[in-house]
Amino acid sequence: MLNVQIDEIEFKKVYLDKIQEKMKEIDAELVFWDSRELERRTCMSWNTIQKEFFFDPYFPKRKVGGKWYFPASKTKEFLLDWIERRSS
Template sequence: MLNVQINEIEFKKIYLEKIKERLKEIDAELVFWDSRELERRTCMSWNTIQKEFFFNSDFPKRKIGGKWYFPAKEAKEFLLLWIETR
């Protein structure tokens, strides 16, 4: 027979830490990226982004006013496919 004892206080502490981490991840998931966020997510300069994939017709982008916006989910999917072809 197996007997397991759990320190409830420590368990609760670990559990709450994991919940906080996951909430931070969820909050970090943006609906739209701007050009600075795109640079940060790709670790590329704006010039490199333009040279490599910005003008690809499949890359999702919208210009609103004078600012570019990128649907986060679609941009991420594009970038994952794009990197596989390199």
């Protein structure tokens, strides 16, 4: 008979670390967000995005053809700063 004991606290830590690592990989895969991804990431409608920060001169955006693209890392940085300023 084989008896296996697992340290639940250590197991949970390793599990959560692996989930965090995978989430970082997923974030790293996207270089640009489109408007749908921006809506998804901010949990805001397109109208709210336009009202709140789209026209901010520091908001990173580029129009290619008829479609808007947002550099993922710069946009994320902007949004974190933006929400911080809004809550002050």
